[in-house]
Amino acid sequence: MSATADVRKQRLVRFIRRVWDEGDVEAADAWLAATYRIHHDPGDPWDGMTLDRAAFRDRVRQSRAAFPDQRFDIQGLFADGEGVAMSWLWAATHAGDLPAFPASGRTIRMSGLTVYFFDAADRLTGHWQVIDRLGVYRQLRQACAGAPPGGGSPASPD
Amino acid sequence: MSATADVRKQRLVRFIRRVWDEGDVEAADAWLAATYRIHHDPGDPWDGMTLDRAAFRDRVRQSRAAFPDQRFDIQGLFADGEGVAMSWLWAATHAGDLPAFPASGRTIRMSGLTVYFFDAADRLTGHWQVIDRLGVYRQLRQACAGAPPGGGSPASPD
Numbered sequence: 001m002s003a004t005a006d007v008r009k010q011r012l013v014r015f016i017r018r019v020w021d022e023g024d025v026e027a028a029d030a031w032l033a034a035t036y037r038i039h040h041d042p043g044d045p046w047d048g049m050t051l052d053r054a055a056f057r058d059r060v061r062q063s064r065a066a067f068p069d070q071r072f073d074i075q076g077l078f079a080d081g082e083g084v085a086m087s088w089l090w091a092a093t094h095a096g097d098l099p100a101f102p103a104s105g106r107t108i109r110m111s112g113l114t115v116y117f118f119d120a121a122d123r124l125t126g127h128w129q130v131i132d133r134l135g136v137y138r139q140l141r142q143a144c145a146g147a148p149p150g151g152g153s154p155a156s157p158d
Numbered sequence: 159m160s161a162t163a164d165v166r167k168q169r170l171v172r173f174i175r176r177v178w179d180e181g182d183v184e185a186a187d188a189w190l191a192a193t194y195r196i197h198h199d200p201g202d203p204w205d206g207m208t209l210d211r212a213a214f215r216d217r218v219r220q221s222r223a224a225f226p227d228q229r230f231d232i233q234g235l236f237a238d239g240e241g242v243a244m245s246w247l248w249a250a251t252h253a254g255d256l257p258a259f260p261a262s263g264r265t266i267r268m269s270g271l272t273v274y275f276f277d278a279a280d281r282l283t284g285h286w287q288v289i290d291r292l293g294v295y296r297q298l299r300q301a302c303a304g305a306p307p308g309g310g311s312p313a314s315p316d
Contacts, residue, residue, distance in 0.1 A: 005238065040233075040245075042269060042290045075198075075286065076273060078243040080163065080236035085243030087198075087273055087286050111200060113271030113288050115234060115245055128233065128245050130271050132200045134292040 005079035008118050012084055015124070016072050023064050025057040032056060033119050037126035043133045050126075067092035067108070083115045083128075094143060104143035110136050163237035166276050170242055173282070174230050181222050183215040190214060191277050195284035201291045208284075225250035225266070241273045241286075252301060262301035268294050 015031040018024050036056050041047045046059055064070060070092035078085040090110040097103050112131035119125050173189040176182050194214050199205045204217050222228060228250035236243040248268040255261050270289035277283050 040269065042293045076241060076243075078236040078238035078241050078273065080238055083234060083236055085234075085236040085245070085271065085273070087243070087271075087288075111198065111288055113243065113245075113273070113286075115236065115243070115271070128271075130245075130269055130288050130290050132288050133290070134295060135200045137292060 002079075004122070005084075008079055008084050008122055009077045011122055012077065012086065012116055012124075013074060016074065016086075019060060020064070021071050023060070023068065025060045028057055028060065029053055031124050033121075033123040033125045036124060037117075038129075039117075039126055040128045040130075042130065044129070044131075066094060066096035066098045066103070068095055069093050083117050085113060085115045087111075087113050094140065098140065101140040101144045104140075106139070106143040108136060108139050108143070160237075162280070163242075166237055166242050166280055167235045169280055170235065170244065170274055170282075171232060174232065174244075177218060178222070179229050181218070181226065183218045186215055186218065187211055189282050191279075191281040191283045194282060196287075197275075197284055198286045198288075200288065202287070202289075224252060224254035224256050224261070226253055227251050241275050243271060243273045245269075245271050252298065256298065259298040259302045262298075264297070264301040266294060266297050266301070 011031060015028075019028045019031070032053055035050050035052055037050045038044065038046045038048060045062075049055075051059060070090060073089040073091070075087040075089060076085075088111065090112070092108055094101070094104045094106050094108050110132060112129060114127050114129040116127050117125045169189060173186075177186045177189070190211055193208050193210055195208045196202065196204045196206060203220075207213075209217060228248060231247040231249070233245040233247060234243075246269065248270070250266055252259070252262045252264050252266050268290060270287060272285050272287040274285050275283045
């Protein structure tokens with residue numbers, strides 16, 4: 001493994017721990033280039049956008065609001081060229097309200113793969129990501145099945 | 159890039175073209191180890207299974223049946239250690255029936271990321287994958303909205 005690949009992997013692991021797991025959004029600047037582009041992230045509200053550092057912090061805050069104890073379990077890191085691909089599992093308590101899914105207190109599990117892109121100074125410039133959103137939707141629907149609002153018997157994507 | 163990484167990327171691109179795009183399942187043996195493990199692929203019927211070569215061919219045939227003209231558009235390849243991560247877009251005509259979604263003739267688009275694992279002889283031993291299944295489900299629901307069977311007004315995961 002090249003020195004650059006090694007540095008980027010180590011930086012990425014610390015970034016995930018500190019910013020996404022622990023929610024220390026003020027620390028994010030240490031890892032970010034001036035702008036961060038969300039190249040591809042289907043279903044994400046910021047898909048296709050280029051964020052400055054303040055907008056990036058807002059994204060992390062909003063993304064973590066319903067899942068304040070979230071933890072990423074990194075499965076693999078594949079560094080090559082300008083990118084580091086990361087496979088991951090994720091778990092969190094559904095402790096805050098989401099649209100159509102009021103806080104349930106249940107543990108929600110998720111998985112995904114993210115390619116993080118770096119500049120020559122090893123700062124993050126953006127990502128290309130796919131998440132198992134259908135799996136999350138099914139869990140949230142089940143977690144909120146006894147909740148009063150919504151009603152009806154939703155058709156299943158199963 | 160190391161010689162091994164280069165060989166694996168080239169082999170992987172040819173495998174995707176020949177087997178998954180063109181549907182030449184009989185040719186798959188040239189790329190496969192004796193067994194192929196689906197380490198992680200949420201929503202896939204073969205998730206968690208270890209397939210021999212005959213079972214692998216069946217998986218490709220069944221996966222392609224509803225989408226015989228499918229094409230993968232490889233976005234990035236990241237080779238590191240035993241794996242090559244591949245980001246991809248996909249498009250196909252919904253030409254065959256799926257459970258709850260009769261053939262619509264519509265173009266369906268999808269994206270995902272797959273980590274392919276290789277042995278020392280550069281043969282494929284398995285994968286770890288996440289696909290945007292929620293996006294596909296929404297497209298199929300829309301494509302089949304005018305279709306007679308099913309009925310009702312399905313609740314939306316939007």
